[in-house]
Amino acid sequence: MNNPEIEPGLQPAQTLRVQEVAVYRGPHLYSRTKMVRIQLDLGSLEQYPTNLLPGFVDALLKHVPGLREHGCSYGEPGGLVLRMEEGTWLGHVAEHVAIELQNMAGADVARGKTRSVTNMPGVYNVMFEYENEDVGLLAGRFAMELVNFLLPIELQGLAGADMIAPSPLALFAMPEALRVLRAMHSEIAFGPTTASIVREAEARSIPWRRLDNSSLVQLGYGKHIKRIRASCSSLTSEIAAEIASDKELTNRLLIEAGLPAPLGTVVSSVEEAVEAARTIGLPVVIKPVDGNHGRGVNIGLSSQSEVEWGFEQARAHSSQVLVEQQFVGGDHRILVIGGRLVAAAKRVPAQVVGDGRGTIAQLIDRKNEDPRRGNGHESALTRISIDECLIHYIARSGYTLASVPEWGNPVMLLPTANLSTGGTAIDCTEDIHPDNALIACRAALFLALT
CATH class of the missing domain: 3.30.1490.20 (ATP-grasp fold, A domain)
Known part of the structure; x- marks a missing residue:
């Protein structure tokens, strides 16, 4: 039996292979519970249920003792241990390990299931509940690595682990894995206000999902969506x-x-x-x-x-x-108010037009003499500043500030068309395609910007 805290050395061809990874953030084909799904090919390990792996169960329980409390299909503590002693497959074991690693990190999750994939012998969908998506994915990776490292050396080999989540560990070790998971869970755990609202939503059977690691939470789906961040809700425009x-x-x-x-x-x-x-x-x-x-x-x-x-x-x-x-394509700004498009403007990046005599630097100075141009947003237009970005951008077209463009030759000065970087705007409200107008209105409505 291999010690998971010692580098195993040269590995044989992989027997465990991750083929797909999916994250379900709401009701899905397999459950109403949000879950991670890892499609795992056992390869030759399909011929090795846990009762044919001497010492595996004892070694696993030593590293993850909480598995003794998992009821599994028996519905009472010790059920999983009994299943492993009778013989179950390693995908099923990895499911329970991923759940327990999250609980050891401070989460409260319990649901999981592992099912064989139709017409794909030895391939299983390993599914388990999560509280935080990033913690759940990393726990899934660590579960696969722990199962692999507890196998006899001749059966070891794990491919595709990076598909689940990148690991911060150069070499898997159980104590370090737990430290990482606990630190991650602690860092992104909900504050008391958000946590209390989420608990109340669960009590009322309101589905919820976390949108980022700063406690932005979505309640409900579709037209019923509401969002909160701590005590602030989407009933205002702040979120x-x-x-x-x-x-x-x-x-x-x-x-x-x-x-x-x-x-x-x-x-x-x-x-x-x-x-x-x-x-x-x-x-x-x-x-x-x-x-x-x-x-x-x-x-x-x-x-x-x-x-x-x-x-x-x-x-x-x-x-x-x-x-x-x-x-x-072009750069446009679209204004939506009350769910309706009311204005659209095409933005043109800062540019100068050659006269065959002046350098680009001189042409910029002349452009800045326009009385409509000022600093920042104090005027209708903004003065064009010569900075590293401008110098680098014109160099990509073969120019320097000392170059003299030919008469009538336009020279784009910056990659962006913001008014604050010297760009200009052209009204195109009457020209916008209806499909683009619809997309803009839907985006504004979905983000609750209108």
Whole structure:
């Protein structure tokens, strides 16, 4: 029997293989309870139920003693132990371990089920309840790793664990795994106000789900949705404004509502940004998660060096950075009031037009002489500032501030079209396509912005 706190050394071909991972945040095919589903291929371990693994049950109970209280199909404490002694499959064991690891971390979960997949011998859907999605997923990964490491060395091998959740541990060890889960649960646990509202919702059979790690909670579904954050509710516009200021959360909610939105990943290091860009596909957009006025936003980043540069630009404005799929098209702002579109404007990024004599720097100075331009939002238009982003952006087109564009040649100065970075707006209310108008109205209604 292998000690899970000692590196097992060279591993044979994987016998346990994670094939799919899904998170159910509301009622679903298998249960009304929110659950994680891990589709697990046992491989050759289909031939090894627990009664054919000498010492496995005792070693598992030593590391997770709370499993002795699991009733399983017997409905009373000791039921799971009896099942394992009689012989049950490892997917079923992993289900119970994932549940118990969450309880050891401080959660209160109990429901789970494991079912074989039709016409796929040795493949099982391992499902278990969770309180917090991130804690549940990591507990699922640790459950798989613990089961694997307790197997005889010749049967060990786990593939696809990263599909469940990334692990902060370089090497799995049960004490460290519990420390990580407990710290995670403690950090994101509900405060007393939110917790009391959630408990009351459960008492009234009102479905709820957590939307982020800052206690933003959704009550109900569809047209009955209400959202709370501590004692603040969506009966005011405060929560809607907070959601709209979080670009990643807004995108996620819009996608869940079936509305078009770019895929994106929140990163906190340049290495993560490069990996996210590769996964999403170049070119990408990089922006601060909670920025505004176009600060730190860059588009069309199509190489590793540009992604690295874009990350540093965004991180100067936020500790979290969003790497996002790029949609090609114009930049528009749409105003929805009372569920109806009332105005639309096309935004044009800051630009100058060559006269064959002046440098780009001189052309910018002339543009800023327009009396309508001022600093910040004190005037109808904003002065164009020469900064690192501008210099870098024009360099991508082969220009410097000393370049002299040919007569009539427009030079785009910045990647974003915000008025606060020198852009201009053109009214297009009468030109907007009805489909785009409908999407805008639905987005505003779903986020409760109107």
